[in-house]
Each structure stands twice: as C-alpha cells, then as structure tokens.
Amino acid sequence: MGKTLRKNNQLTSLFDMEEGYSLTQAVAEADRCLLCHDAPCSAACPAETDPGKFIRKLRLRNLKGAVRTIKENNILGGICAVVCPAGRLCEEKCSSTEIDRPINIGKLQRFLVEYGWQIGFNPLLKKPANGAKVAVVGSGPAGLACAAALSKEGCEVTVFESARKPGGVLRYGVPSFRLDGDFTDREIKDVAALGVKIECGSPVKGRGAVENLLKKGFKAVFVGAGLPAPYKLNIPGINLKNVTTATDFLKAARAGNREKISRLVKNKNVAIIGGGSVAMDAAGTCKALKAAKVYCIALESMRELPAYKDDWLMAVDNGIIIKPQCRVREITGKGGAAAGVKGVETVWKKPGSCLPSNAKDVPGTEFSLAAGAVIIAIGSGPDRGLAEMMPKVKLTGRGLIQVDKKTLATSAKGIYAGGDAARGPALVVDSVADGKKAAGSIIGFLKGAK
C-alpha cells in the first residue's frame, strides 16, 4: 500500500501511515511468541480477537487460517490492529513481558489482514438470506461491525451515514498518519462484500426518524451514532477567531479545505487544550502541517495523562511540548483572533480524581504562551438531536442512549444501540464488540418476532 518506514517516530506529512510488517518480519516476530496455553492475550481483547490462535497459525504457516481467525471474529480486524492501544490490552497481558518485550500483536494482526487483501483471500461466508431487513444508523466501528455480523447471518442490512464517505470517527476523527483513507476503504470493502448497503450522504434526521425506520420495513434498527458534538470550554476568548475544536480540526484535516486548515496553524504556535489521544492526534497533525511550537496543555500529570503512551511518546518525539497539570484560564486575542493563552499550574485537592473540579491553582505559577491558534480537545458528547430522532428511546443524564448492558436493547422495542453513543468515549475495539453483541441480540429478537 506504499507506506513509509517511519524512522525515529518522525512524522513527515499528514499521510505517512506507518509501514506494516513484511512476511519475513511477521514470521520472525511470530517466532518469538510463546504460544501460551489459555493465552492471556486472547482473554484481553474486548472484541474476542484471539491472538493466541492467529499467531500460532502464522507460526505454523497456516496464513489463510490466521486471516480467517481474525476476520471471522472482527470485520474491522485491520483497523483495530492499527488503532488499538494494544499496549493496554493484549500486549499488556503477553506472557513474554515476563522475560522480554511483548509480542507486537497489533502489527502481526495488521500484517495478516493486509496479507489477505494482497493475495485476494476473503474468508467470510454468508448464510442464506433470512428475509429480514435491518437498518444501521452510522457507519462508525459499531455500526459497521453490527452490519457485517447481521449480514453474515443472512439479514439484508442498510447503513445510513450522513457524511460523504463511510467510517465515522475512523475516517474523520483519526489522522491519516495513523490510519489512512485507503486502508479504511479497503476494510470497509470487506463489509460491502458481505452485501451490506452503505448509503452515504443519507442522514437519519427529523422527529422520530429512527423509529420511522421500523415502519419502513426494517425489522430492527441499530444506532451507532458516536459522539459527534465536541465539548466547549467556558473561558474568556473561546469565541475568538482561530479557536477551534479537535473534532472540527481533525475532520477538516481529513476531509475539508486542507489549505485553509494548513493556514490556520502553519508557522504559528498552537496551544492545544487537553491531554488525551485526540489532543495528541491534533498536535501531530499541527506538526505535520508545519506549525511552529505546539503545546498540549493538560490538567493531568504525565503519569495520569489520558493519552496512550505510544501516542504521547510520538508527540514528544516530534517536538510537541506537553504541559502537564496546568489549566488555561483565558485565551487572549489581538484584532479578534487568538494571540495566546494564559494559564496556571495546578495540583489536585484530593488524590484519585482527575476532574477539573478537583484541580487547585498554585499561586505564583501563572504563565502565558503566544499562540496564533488554539484547539480545544477536551472530548465530545452525543448528537444533541438524538432525543428528537427517537423520542421513545430513553437517554441518560449525559445524553447517551440508555441500553440494557447485556443485550444493548434500548427502551424502544426493536431499537438497539452501542458504541460511544451508548457507552461514552471508548475504544474502537469496544465499539466493535458492541456492534457484534447487538447483532447477536437482534438475531435473537428477529427469531422471536417471527
């Protein structure tokens, strides 16, 4: 796929997604695997990926079988391999960490999925059509996983996506240097190959629109609407020009006017407010767009930083300055546009909580930074139109979709939900797990309804 080998973790452009393993490298890495009994890595995956098995298959040169093991379980096995914080999941549990470094499970998984694509091997089989039509709202990881699982069971699945291209957060929230459009397209092709219809530019909106799907011949609906609405910060200067959110910034870098977004940060200092992986993604994107100094200002200490270690290490390797345990009090302006931030260092009032309300300013540590652009990366929340789209479905106090944890059924019959829209910010792999789980429930529901 024409990827580059990333030397010393350096980002050179927005598009240099890291190169995957070659067969030789993958076999060498698989040779290090201890092939554990009751493999702990396999127990650590939220989506039930079985590295213990696919690595053994690779080791014993059963390569197609290894691809089968991954893809039969997780239709987005390639994407998960790329975006998963494996160091916190399967690789953390790897027995090899007791004697050496863990096996690079993510890269092995990515290699196998790409190998399958390369040789044109698609292991996925579909059961005969069962005549049931199911609608999926949103083509993010939860929606795609649910659609694929339902289609394999013989359902006729239509995915409704408001954006121009499918993928949701995978396409518009993750920078290309982590997961590029080609890779995403290729994996979504596997979903489409199962017969899933993905209708882009087809938002489900308006009063009762989700519930109306049930009246239009769909026997069940899965809502995987994600968390598209970025949280804003209530501080002076928030409405100045050149102040944006990470969600909008990353989306623009992926799909918008790239010249405009480049102008926003090129040769300027950029202050990013937030210490999560999305903040690091925004910071990396700024660097790739030739920003001058890039700061990530986080309330947490380095040890508590919500970003995955690989992500903040990459930021640091690319010269991004992380300012831990700081709070921005004000965005300063000049001529109506952002000119800098004023902040102060903080300590926690009580240990054990990283909530803003637990932070206490430290007098005498006030600072100000010159910044021609400010990006707010403090998370995002659910679509505020959810209540209108599905009035019969109960929402939580935070505006998330309320679901039965075991079945992912909402309060309305035939409507299921999962992924970030139901559980709040979570991993891609958690959303995949939800999509699969909901598909299982929907199949049960359809059988019961007959």
Add this chain to the structure above:
Amino acid sequence: MRDLSIEFCGVKFPTPFLLSSSPVSNTAEMIARGFEKGFGGVSYKTLGGENTKIVHPSPRMRSYDYGGKKVIGVQNVEMTTDRPLKDNINDIKWLKKNFPKHAVIGSIMGFSKNEWRDLALTVEDAGVDMIELNFSCPHMSVEGSGMKVGQAFELVREFTRIVRETLKLPILAKLTSNVTDITEPALYAKEGGADGITAINTVRGLAGVGLDDFVPSLNVYGKGAISGYSGPGIKPIGLKCVVELAKKKELGLPISGCGGAETWMDAVEYLLCGASTIQMTTGVIRYGHRVVEDMCEGLSDYMDEKGFKGVKDIVGKALPNIHETSAFDVSRQGAASYDLDRCIGCGQCHIVCQDAGGQSLGWDSKKRRPIPDDEKCYSCMICSFVCPVGDPPVITFKDIKGKKPSIAAPIR
C-alpha cells in the same frame, strides 16, 4: 473445510494425519484428544512381548536447539511401551468404540517369532484396522530387536511372513533409514506380505556432549548413548526415503511418510513425494495436538487454491520431477541476481561469497553494496541464504543465456 479423507491400504482415514507410534500415542486419553483436533488415525505406541519388561531410562529425551530456535530436533531413548499389555489393549478397544471412523494401527515388536504372532493376534482381537511392524526403533535395549531387525533383511521378511500367515489385516512395515538403501528392506517386507511401508523411524544421532562432564547431553546418570533423533532436522531424510520407496517400481506399495513434519506445507511435501498419510511425533512434542488443526486447515485451503478434489490427487505429484543428478542440463547456467535498490548493506553475501563461494561478489565499501559479476558467479546461491531481506527476496537465481559453466581461477 474440504473432505480430507484418504484410503490407505484399504482403510479409510478421515484425515491423512496420524499420530505415530511414540510417546504421543501412549494412552487412549491423549490419542482421543488428538483425534478431536484433527488427527485421522494413530499408530498406537508399539506393544512388545510381555516376557520382556521394558524399563525406561531417566531422563528419556533431549531437545536439540539452534540459536534461539527451540526443538529443531529431539534425541530420545524411548522404547516399546512400558505399560501392561492388558491396559493397552483396553485402551485400543476404547478408542475403536468411541472413534469408529478413525483408524487405529496396532504397532508391534516381537522379541521372538512366537511373540510376533501372539502380538498380532492380540491387537487384531482388540479391533485395530491395521498392523504396523516396528523394524526400526534405533535404540532398543533388547538384543536383536528394533532397528537390528530392519538392518537384517531376511528377518524383515521372516517376521512379516509370520504375521501375514497369522491374520488378514493390512500390514505396514515401519523401516529404518539407518541402512544404505531403504528400498532393499522394503522389498523384503513386500516378499513377506506387507501391504504398505512406513518410513522413516528416527535417525541415529547424538544431540550433544557436556563440555564439563564429557557425557552426552542426553545424560542418563553419567552415561550417554547414540539413539533416535527426530524432528524438522530429519525431514529431508524422510522425504528422500519416501521418494526412493515411491519410485521403486518393483515395490509399488503405498507409503506412510514420517519424519519432521510440523506444518501443512511439510505434509503436502510428503504427499507430493508419494506418501498417502503423514505420521508425526516431534511436532506434537513441540506444539501439542493443536498443530494438526493448522495442518487440516492449511491442507484444505491448499486444495481449494490448487483445485485438488481429494488428498489422493496430491500423492506423488512431484515424483516425475525427481531425477538422478546425471539428468541435469548443465549446458544451461545462471547466476545470483541482486535487487540492489532494496539491499540494506549488511554485507553478509560478500563475506560468504569470498570465504565459501565463488569469490565473485565484490564490495563497494563507500556505498555498502555488493558488486555482482555474472560471469564469475557459479550460482551456489549461498549469498541468498544469508540475505535478511525478503518479500520478495533481494537475491534470486537468474538464467543467463549462453553462459558457460564457471570455474574458479587459479592463484596468481
């Protein structure tokens, strides 16, 4: 999954993969688990005469490692079963009752003529589908047994004949590679009435010697011995023997291939060389029964890819391409070819060409790249063995039209 069944000596095997007569086929309980994972049959651990008590040395095995690679071979001193005959017979009966579609082969080794006959009748009574005569264990402590029989061809014929006259079940003769030409004892076995050949048993070897105590590293309380060596390292010997047997026109018997198979690719190689079933032990010692899951899945995918309808269609496919070296067309010559754009400059190719090859490969020390010379290169290809870059390999063989055979130049 494809139908992987194959008929071998008139017996149907659900898959061509067998647990061989060895520590991995010692009890019904372990064999049953192997069957569930995909083994299509078993050659049950060799039963010996009850009059000779087998006591095994301790320890029994030793791994042969290479660098970071574990178990590229195993040296062992296992002999025939040390369990009571009664227990083994009950186990065989239980297996046949619970796995009627799987093939159970009774492996036997008599220590006298009468014992061959008695053991044959006993395992027949237990309900085995076939008999395998063990003429090949290379380290029996019982005088005049195992490999010693396999090296005395008349005894191979005589013991096979005794069993043949005793029963009608298909008979396999399991032969040793520790002979000059394995087809000789095979022909004797055929004369005695064998229906098929199992080849090979372990090869005699010595895995290592302790540098401090001077005792071989399969160290049985201060003593070592030459004994059976198995595993991936002996696969080339196993394949060779299978080919020799398969190509021997006067023989014409089906073959159960054995020796170092671990992956489905190894198994396919055995099939291509003329084996109809593949037996294994060391692969199971290294990985457990799960290896056979990958053998079944891999074989099935291979058959899909190549359009083979049945396993039998693969058997012997390579034989027409295996010749005596005198048949090679030496008028055609080539050289090693280098994709220098992908070279990483480690220089190992240059070292080995200078010290062990044709001394043809130069070295640009500024660019850190080899300088090939097609004329001088005599295509030993050792440079390609050590090149670390793959997918596709940087160093490959290329034909050079009109090239004359290269000869190393004399010293000036």
